[in-house]
Amino acid sequence: xxxxxxxxxxxxxxxxxxxxxxxxxxxxxxxxxxxxxxxxxxxxxxxxxxxxxxxxxxxxxxxxxxxxxxxxxxxxxxxxxxxxxxxxxxxxxxxxxxxxxxxxxxxxxxxxxxxxxxxxxxxxxxxxxxxxxxxxxxxxxxxxxxxxxxxxxxxxxxxx
Numbered sequence: 001x002x003x004x005x006x007x008x009x010x011x012x013x014x015x016x017x018x019x020x021x022x023x024x025x026x027x028x029x030x031x032x033x034x035x036x037x038x039x040x041x042x043x044x045x046x047x048x049x050x051x052x053x054x055x056x057x058x059x060x061x062x063x064x065x066x067x068x069x070x071x072x073x074x075x076x077x078x079x080x081x082x083x084x085x086x087x088x089x090x091x092x093x094x095x096x097x098x099x100x101x102x103x104x105x106x107x108x109x110x111x112x113x114x115x116x117x118x119x120x121x122x123x124x125x126x127x128x129x130x131x132x133x134x135x136x137x138x139x140x141x142x143x144x145x146x147x148x149x150x151x152x153x154x155x156x157x158x159x160x
Contacts, residue, residue: 108131
């Protein structure tokens with residue numbers, strides 16, 4: 001199994017697992033690989049060290065802010081913060097999945113529907129959608145809690 005580091009045109013990085021390089025190229029050409037955040041199918045392979053699953057072949061050492069491990073017989077240095085950054089990214093992705101999965105997509109009717117909920121004209125529920133920056137500021141001024149997400153981070157469907 002090959003583990004590849006991939007990236008979409010919006011800069012979202014993610015891993016892909018493939019049986020071989022040919023399997024990766026085949027899926028890429030058929031646009032079967034997509035970014036888990038924005039669903040872009042224009043994916044590129046990022047440089048990475050080979051990763052092999054060899055029992056007992058990995059040892060970690062902390063030297064002056066660096067993590068050094070032996071992978072496939074070669075020493076690989078990674079910044080000490082790289083592991084924390086990946087943990088943070090995984091946590092952020094988990095929270096985004098939960099928010100998106102539990103919120104109803106009201107599309108461009110977001111401001112209208114948020115007001116209806118706030119003024120008890122519609123049932124209380126979590127919603128997500130699109131609005132202008134001006135409308136978002138007006139909602140906040142009315143005391144309506146909103147959270148903005150960059151449009152590249154808002155998936156078309158719930159994340160799995």
